Amino acid sequence: MIPAPFEYEVAESVDHAVELLTTREDAKLLAGGHSLIPLLKVRLARPGTLVDIGRVSGMVGVLDAGEHLVVGAMTTLSDLVADASVSVGCPLLATTAAQVGDPQVRHRGTIGGSLAHGDPASDLPTTLLALDAELVVRGSGGERTIAAADFFVGFFETALGPDEILTEIRVPKTGAAGTAYLKFHHRAIDWATVGVAVVVESQNGSISSARVALTNMGPAPVRASAVEAALAGADRGAVARAAEAADRGTDPPSDLQAGADYRRHIAKVLTRRALTQALS
Amino acid sequence: MRRTTLTVNGVRHELDVEPRELLVLALRDHLGLTGTNIGCDTSSCGACTIHMDGQSVKSCTVLAVQADGAEITTIEGLASNGEMHPMQSAFNEHHALQCGYCTPGMIMAAVGLLQENPNPTENEIRSDLEGNLCRCTGYHNIVKAVRAVAAG
Numbered sequence: 001m002i003p004a005p006f007e008y009e010v011a012e013s014v015d016h017a018v019e020l021l022t023t024r025e026d027a028k029l030l031a032g033g034h035s036l037i038p039l040l041k042v043r044l045a046r047p048g049t050l051v052d053i054g055r056v057s058g059m060v061g062v063l064d065a066g067e068h069l070v071v072g073a074m075t076t077l078s079d080l081v082a083d084a085s086v087s088v089g090c091p092l093l094a095t096t097a098a099q100v101g102d103p104q105v106r107h108r109g110t111i112g113g114s115l116a117h118g119d120p121a122s123d124l125p126t127t128l129l130a131l132d133a134e135l136v137v138r139g140s141g142g143e144r145t146i147a148a149a150d151f152f153v154g155f156f157e158t159a160l161g162p163d164e165i166l167t168e169i170r171v172p173k174t175g176a177a178g179t180a181y182l183k184f185h186h187r188a189i190d191w192a193t194v195g196v197a198v199v200v201e202s203q204n205g206s207i208s209s210a211r212v213a214l215t216n217m218g219p220a221p222v223r224a225s226a227v228e229a230a231l232a233g234a235d236r237g238a239v240a241r242a243a244e245a246a247d248r249g250t251d252p253p254s255d256l257q258a259g260a261d262y263r264r265h266i267a268k269v270l271t272r273r274a275l276t277q278a279l280s
Numbered sequence: 281m282r283r284t285t286l287t288v289n290g291v292r293h294e295l296d297v298e299p300r301e302l303l304v305l306a307l308r309d310h311l312g313l314t315g316t317n318i319g320c321d322t323s324s325c326g327a328c329t330i331h332m333d334g335q336s337v338k339s340c341t342v343l344a345v346q347a348d349g350a351e352i353t354t355i356e357g358l359a360s361n362g363e364m365h366p367m368q369s370a371f372n373e374h375h376a377l378q379c380g381y382c383t384p385g386m387i388m389a390a391v392g393l394l395q396e397n398p399n400p401t402e403n404e405i406r407s408d409l410e411g412n413l414c415r416c417t418g419y420h421n422i423v424k425a426v427r428a429v430a431a432g
Contacts, residue, residue, distance in 0.1 A: 002300060002305075003300040004300070007299070008299030008343075033342065033343065033346065034323065034341055038341065040300070102410045102411025102412075103396075103408055104323075104329055104336045104338045104411045105323060188324055188413060
């Protein structure tokens with residue numbers, strides 16, 4: 001399969017990329033390409049110009065900024081998995097990235113590309129939602145910071161403006177909190193049928209707070225608020241019952257992978273397992 | 281057309297490619313290196329796996345222009361002086377192929393995984409080869425071949 005023709009520009013800096021996005025008709029950013037190129041090939045995406053940001057310096061790597069990690073948007077998923085500051089400061093980010101695609105895909109795919117694509121079946125948006133991460137974007141109007149809760153707007157839709165670039169992600173460290181990301185997927189297709197990310201703070205078996213987010217239970221990742229409310233101040237014995245509310249307020253799709261009812265069932269099971277794992 | 285420089289198996293090539301040209305097609309059609317196969321064409325099956333700057337990648341999901349300046353190794357570049365690469369010999373000895381279609385990509389992925397993890401467990405080999413599909417169900421012997429190379 002061969003993509004439809006497009007103009008191709010190599011951005012030399014973030015500002016250059018913003019300029020190209022602003023001046024070119026129907027321009028789209030190309031990061032690692034592992035979400036976009038498959039869509040180009042089946043011609044679901046037909047941009048006028050691809051702006052390749054793969055050679056922009058300063059957008060790769062993880063910086064330990066004390067309370068949080070600063071992750072460059074062009075950091076590949078395999079580099080995230082291997083990064084020592086991620087493994088120590090926010091292991092959930094590494095364990096989630098390790099479940100995306102396969103080694104070859106992780107060598108090319110980037111965290112920023114995955115987030116900006118807004119696919120409801122992708123894993124990292126859910127984890128960043130559970131982590132209360134912030135996304136830093138730059139456009140012709142300057143720089144702004146968007147909370148993960150406000151970034152993922154809908155089906156392949158984010159809060160990014162047409163001239164904006166996601167440059168870095170600020171991820172709060174999880175400290176002593178227990179975390180887990182679990183997903184259910186078709187053997188040969190790595191996109192999540194359903195996924196769940198949990199961040200649980202507890203002491204002596206008593207849960208002080210739980211953050212739970214779900215993949216592919218609606219057009220964008222969603223917090224399982226009913227589960228979170230049921231667990232605040234509860235003990236770990238409340239997990240099984242709380243997880244039964246995982247699908248409350250969600251709007252799961254029915255597609256070739258699974259029907260909506262089946263997704264609701266999987267969401268409850270995965271939420272129970274993820275919470276149990278995070279608390280163990 | 282865009283002038284693109286690829287160093288493939290140690291040989292530098294300057295190609296004029298359309299920006300939409302996939303790296304796998306540049307290798308196969310421009311350079312005649314047809315050892316790299318196209319299977320699913322959707323980055324699922326891994327038949328098109330090559331090494332780009334030392335890492336295994338699926339060449340059906342990379343544009344040739346993205347690889348401008350890169351060092352590429354394909355299955356044709358593994359043997360040296362007429363001697364098969366140890367992974368190729370191990371696939372031969374352990375009967376790690378039946379129809380052979382997945383084999384070039386499987387071997388490139390296997391060589392890549394040992395570069396990153398020289399002493400993998402059997403489970404690690406199986407999970408690290410998750411991006412390569414063999415429809416002859418030859419996985420068991422493929423894992424044996426990779427273990428044999430890791431053990432030296």
